[in-house]
Amino acid sequence: MSARVGLLDYGSGNLHSAARAFANAGADVVVTADLGELRRRDALVVPGVGAFAACMRGLRAAGGVDLIREWVDLGRPLFGICVGHQVLFDGGTEHGERADGVGLFAGTVEPLAARRLPHMGWNTVDAPEGSRLFAGIEAERFYFVHSYAALSAPAGALAATTRHEDTTFIAAVERGAVASTQFHPEKSGAAGARLIANWISTISDRV
Numbered sequence: 001m002s003a004r005v006g007l008l009d010y011g012s013g014n015l016h017s018a019a020r021a022f023a024n025a026g027a028d029v030v031v032t033a034d035l036g037e038l039r040r041r042d043a044l045v046v047p048g049v050g051a052f053a054a055c056m057r058g059l060r061a062a063g064g065v066d067l068i069r070e071w072v073d074l075g076r077p078l079f080g081i082c083v084g085h086q087v088l089f090d091g092g093t094e095h096g097e098r099a100d101g102v103g104l105f106a107g108t109v110e111p112l113a114a115r116r117l118p119h120m121g122w123n124t125v126d127a128p129e130g131s132r133l134f135a136g137i138e139a140e141r142f143y144f145v146h147s148y149a150a151l152s153a154p155a156g157a158l159a160a161t162t163r164h165e166d167t168t169f170i171a172a173v174e175r176g177a178v179a180s181t182q183f184h185p186e187k188s189g190a191a192g193a194r195l196i197a198n199w200i201s202t203i204s205d206r207v
Contacts, residue, residue, distance in 0.1 A: 013047025015047060044076065046078065046079070046081070052109055089104075128159060133172060157174060179199055
């Protein structure tokens with residue numbers, strides 16, 4: 001039986017591109033803002049593009065913050081992408097102002113200290129030993145487009161890192177049933193498809 005994956009539609013993210021990628025990896029995918037429908041799914045995907053504060057406003061308005069916290073408290077599989085990864089941290093700083101995040105991971109998302117922004121392109125990541133997310137793709141490249149990132153790994157997490165100019169930042173996090181990536185797996189070709197398939201393969205362990 002295919003894993004039933006729900007993509008949270010809160011007005012942010014390349015939903016249909018992500019939905020295709022998860023479906024191509026073997027999941028039964030629905031894109032919806034209906035929290036009841038999402039709760040009937042096996043796993044939740046939180047996408048996101050744009051500004052941290054704007055995404056948090058959209059999440060709150062959609063009931064997404066409470067849903068995410070409830071989901072994780074129950075030990076259910078969750079995957080965050082790009083700003084959907086960033087909002088899982090305590091907060092984000094943009095233009096000198098801090099916005100609160102969902103608070104699953106300790107730490108603040110900060111501007112990258114770089115001459116060339118946004119950071120846009122392909123990077124190899126330093127995958128942690130024991131990662132299920134990067135199994136078989138430890139040396140592959142993934143597609144990034146962002147100007148902000150978390151710079152330190154959350155406690156108790158497996159964290160993959162990469163660099164832009166002189167700054168090392170968190171490229172992906174795995175902790176318990178939660179996984180998230182700063183890069184876009186749905187735009188990362190065969191490596192991204194394998195990463196999504198790796199995550200989907202973990203869902204049956206938790207449902």
